[in-house]
Amino acid sequence: MNRQNLIEQFPLIEKMKKAEEVIWFNPNLTKTEDALKNLSVTSEMVQDASDRLDRFASYLQIAFPETAKSNGIIESPLVEIPAMATAMKELFQTDFNGEILLKCDSNLPISGSIKARGGIYEVLKTAETLAIREGLLKETDDYAILANKEMREFFARYSIAVGSTGNLGLSIGIMSAKIGFHVTVHMSSDAKQWKKDMLREKGVEVIEYDSDYSIAVEEGRKQAEKDPTCFFIDDENSTDLFMGYAVAASRLKKQLEQQGKKVDEDHPLFVYLPCGVGGGPGGVAFGLKLLFGDYVHCYFAEPTHSPCMLLGMMTGLHEDIAVDEIGLDNKTDADGLAVGRPSGFVGKTMEQLISGSYTISDEKMYTLLALLADTEQVFLEPSALAGTTGPIHLASSGVALNNATHIAWATGGGMVPEHVKEVYYAKGKLLLNH
Template sequence: MTTEQIVFPEGVPESRPIWWRNTKYKSDTGIENQSKVSMDDLNGAVKSWMRFNDVLAELFSDISIGNGAQSELIHLNCSEFPSGCVLVKADHKIKTTGSIKGRGGVYEVLSYAEDILQSHGVGCRADPMALLSSEARNIFERYRIVVGSTGNLAFSVGMVGRKLGFRVEVHMSRDAKAWKKVRLRSAGVNVVEHDNDYSHAVAAARAVASSDAFTYFIDDENSVKLLVGYSAAALEISNQLEETGIRISHDNPLFVYLPCGVGGAPGGITLGLKNIFGSNVHCIFVEPVASPSMLVQLASGSVRPVNVYACGLSNETIADGLAVAQASMLVAEVVGHQIAGVATVLDDDLSEWVERMWTLAGLRLEPSGAAGFAAFARHGSVIRHSFDSSRASTNIIWTTGGSFFPDLEWASAREHGQRVLSSRPNSGG
């Protein structure tokens, strides 16, 4: 199939915010491609995270926010969202890296560290704290981890990799924020800057790693480890809902709004949630109007990569974590039929909700982290009706990035949001 034969959904080439319901959505099916990701993988990830809890508590004992690679579920009492129960999955407060990427990136680094120690005859699966021993550090210092990113995955991999003793090299696209590069370099990470987009940075990192047996490449586009690392968050959500007395069912379906860049984080979480809640959960991916990579890939119907440039889009957005032109083909193949649909939002929507969620609920978010609120406010009613959900529902809006936002950057983001709000006196519904 060539790009000339593809008819993209109305509004996408014009950069209009839309709700696109996935025409291939199968709400009641589980993992179909067992050859790439199996139920054993998902269950194994949950067990591995349990092993890693004490390691993370020790590694990040100097950081006060959050709880390892977990985050709280916040009930949002806000008149801006009158429909149904609205909860916030506060991954912007994750202790390790302050973003959803702390789930997949940290998981893959720790899994790789275990494999390295095992290959050197150092048993650590029975006692994961062996990962923090001087013997382990001496071994890790011989190895290098390489990753390509717009920012938050590099941030996650870089911080935990360096704390363990690995040499870390991150290749960052032109969309990456300067403050993230500064923070990584201050931690001893080698930051390689590229005057090109995310896909170029990933390709460059892949090329570097391919020529060195002591270098490990974390592949944001194709890593099963990342995908299953994210999936474990679903059990976390299930336990938190149970603790608060919320029961998800046919009469109280769950709608989850997930910011989407390349797709690994929302894809893994979707796998886990569909495994637990089945047809009673609908996962909504949220993308900027200039970078709807997953929407373009799924809507094309193609088994080959189709990027946002194919429909004339720029891939230029203030949401650096979501500035991805080409979605993960692994996620499109393995998770595509489980994605309920994609909601796109304007950059001004993101700025507006950065400011709104600070003033309304005290949530300190990057523009990427505000994507779910922007989508819920703009499209939430239409989305519920598209699933014939006029009855009660529970809505979870996933946040990512912001708690480590430098004060100057934060002030600038708020000022932009205030300007948008002043031009939208009747916005918010």
């Protein structure tokens, strides 16, 4: 593909270059059953991940007592936000059909973000693999034994490395340190200071870089290559992370059933997922397509300055193109989404399954943060608001939304310190009042 002619081939890039908000509908969307035939990831792999998380439930209840009330299952509420829906329609002067719900991964125990799904899962799988290999654990055992001092001493012989803009580092750092691993989190310049501070308080080694996410990942990879006892958790290419996220779908299905929400041809489900490198939203969307097929429509939501997945999927170049190639700076307050180059693994896996992608400005994320706090008394971090404008974008584009259920995936915010919350809210309130 001739890079010079990218704008001719994809006129949307002209607006993206100016950091304008856009929506892209995927022309490669295929019938789900046909798309799934060509993939290396399967429903059996998701079930395997779900079973593994069940095995770890007794351990998690001991290691993290806050998970006891959910019997060691790391899950979040699904809540209706009618006052927010009304306020958004007024703010944007746009009506949309259907009810909007918030999937509160901001409330996930242990690390307060969607990364508690994939990140924690991959650490647990690594621990299980090592313990079984050494004859210290069998799948039929009560995994509560992993909380023993001897087990912690065993895991201390190994280390974990990861590169992160923030939330993945939190989930992997907290979980790895708790189980006994030595853990190093390589943090990009856009990671928030409070996240670095929190990790250090929990005994995690944090290495900071003046550059962006890609360099942090690269350094984490290099660390693991030099040390056979070090395991690198690869946010860009990890199937295990992807599976940890995909488990969310079956749990969401149960929540929808409990709330009497139908998903079928006459009752479509629209899910809006804040997207950085792609693993979290890609895994969740994959899981949902396995369960709901063509009745679910998944959209990625990205910052106007970092629309890497939209760019990669639209051009078909995936990880071979980065946002700086169209003149964007990859600078955004949505730290978990501050990624300039997408995951090729996720882009290629989802290229016939995702319905589209849209972008949102930092100002709008802050505005919506204050609006959600005012209308529903729910507090999220800026990046987690990216999903809320999905129904507005679709309604404005003329998409039929009759009898729809909309789910905005609230990807993080549960661990934000009070003083930082106040700063976020004040910024949002100022924008809301202008």
